[in-house]
Amino acid sequence: MATVMIVDDSRTMRKMLAGALKQAGYEVVGDAGNGEEALKLLESVKPDLITLDITMPVMDGMTALEKIKERDPSQKVIMVSAAGQKDKVIGALKIGALDFIQKPFDEKTVLETVNRILPL
Ligand SMILES: [Mg+2]
Numbered sequence: 080m081a082t083v084m085i086v087d088d089s090r091t092m093r094k095m096l097a098g099a100l101k102q103a104g105y106e107v108v109g110d111a112g113n114g115e116e117a118l119k120l121l122e123s124v125k126p127d128l129i130t131l132d133i134t135m136p137v138m139d140g141m142t143a144l145e146k147i148k149e150r151d152p153s154q155k156v157i158m159v160s161a162a163g164q165k166d167k168v169i170g171a172l173k174i175g176a177l178d179f180i181q182k183p184f185d186e187k188t189v190l191e192t193v194n195r196i197l198p199l
Contacts, residue, residue, distance in 0.1 A: 081197050084126035085110040086117040086143065087159060088135040092182075096130060096159075099186040104199050114143025121150065128155045128197045130180070133167050141167060141174075148175045155196055 083105050087093050090112075097107045109124045111117040115138040117129070129147065133140040140158060147154050158171045158179040168179045177196050180189055 080104075080106040081128070081199055082106045082108040082126045083193070083197070084108055084117070084120065084124060084129045086112075086114065086129060086135070086140070087132035088112050089132070092132070092159075095186075096189065099189050100193065102186075103190050103194075105193070105197075114138030114140060114146070117143055118146055118150075121147065128157065128193065130157050130159055130193075131176070132159045133164055133171070134161060141171060144171055144174050144176055157192060157196060 083100050085093050085096050085107060093110045097110065100107055108126050109120045111120050113135040131140045131144060144156060147156060152175065156176045158168060158176045159182060160168050160179050161182050178192050180192050
């Protein structure tokens with residue numbers, strides 16, 4: 080089964096993403112509220128794909144992305160951005176993120192993007 084890990088400081092956002100992904104047939108193997116938690120979780124979980132929020136406390140998505148790609152350059156990551164974060168999104172794509180989802184989003188857009196990167 081295609082596995083996904085969700086990283087976002089908003090519990091509501093994590094729930095929404097997890098709900099949409101599970102409904103579509105993905106297995107959500109972990110969720111984390113910031114980059115530091117995500118890196119810790121990656122010691123025991125190996126998701127096919129990570130959705131990574133950019134703005135988070137403790138360790139933001141940009142720093143987390145760098146560390147994730149250092150650990151495993153082949154790790155698939157999609158960034159979750161807010162309006163006005165175009166520069167960060169471009170930076171993230173340069174570091175190795177494969178795509179991005181811009182908030183606010185609907186389930187259809189999320190699933191289209193996830194499915195393009197990680198087909199079921
Ligand atoms: Mg956030």
